[in-house]
Amino acid sequence: MIDSALNYLSNGSAITLLVLWSLSLYMIIVFWIFIYRFLSLKSSILTEKKSLEALTSRSSTLSPMSALSKCANGVTNKDILHACEINIIKDASVGISWMSIIASTAPFIGLFGTVVGILESFAKFSSHSKVGFSVIAPAISEALVATAAGIFVAIFAYTFHQILVRKVYELNTYIKAQAKILIAKG
Template identity: 85%
Template sequence: MIDTALDYLGNGSAITLLVLLTLSFYFVLCFWIFIYRFLSIKSSIFNEKKSLDDLTSRSSTLSPMSALHKCSNSVHTKEILNACEINIIKDASVGITWLSIIASTAPFVGLFGTVVGILESFAKFSNESKVGFSVIAPAISEALVATAAGIFVAIFAYTFHQILTRKVYELNTYIKAQSEILIAKG
């Protein structure tokens, strides 16, 4: 398997290698964004959930760990809390757009590599008088590796995008609940 991959990279054109390098960068970026943002949002959700629990059970004030508390500076007007909600969600959703971009462009980057690989294969075959299926099939299958790599990266990017979007929604729910309670308490 490793020999096949090294052989593929050794025989690949500059465009094919550039496509695979781009997709590798996408893949690493996708995981980095997901891990960083997931842990950050998960921590925020924990703090906001604890603050909401405190607010609904025993205390009439926000927890000092709450992002809403840090933003509002103990001023609980509807306008200030609304502005804080928007700011917190904006900060929490940083990076999610990149996952969407990666998910939508990675298959096209891979497809570009496949098209170039197929064109190069046909250019090589043009010098030969008779070309059979046994010669064409390996060249085409090698070219399709780029499309497979693009789809592989896109699957992770799209999945991570959906997970983080759901986590931001969950965070937003806790923040809105706290905000409504504070407005109701006056």
């Protein structure tokens, strides 16, 4: 397996290697954004959940650890709280659009690598007078590796994007609930 991968990389064209390098970079970015944002959102959700529980049970004030408390500075004006909600969610969703961009472009980058690989294979075969399927099939299968890599990256990017969008929604729910309680308490 490793020998065939090394053979593929050593025999690949510059475009194919560039495509695989780009997709590798995409994969690193996807995992970096996901891990960073997931841990950050998880921490924020836990803080806001505790703050909401404190607000609804024993305390009539917002927890000082809450992002809403830090933003509003004790003001319970509806417009101020709404502006804080928007700002908190904007900050929480930083980087998530990159996941969507990578999920949508990675398959096209892989497809580009496949098309170039197939074109190069056919250019090599043009000098032969007679070429059989046993010669064409390995060349085309090697070219399809780029498409497979693009789809592989897109699957992770799309899945992680959906997980992070759900976490932002969960955070938004806690923030809105706190703001509504604060407005109702006046």
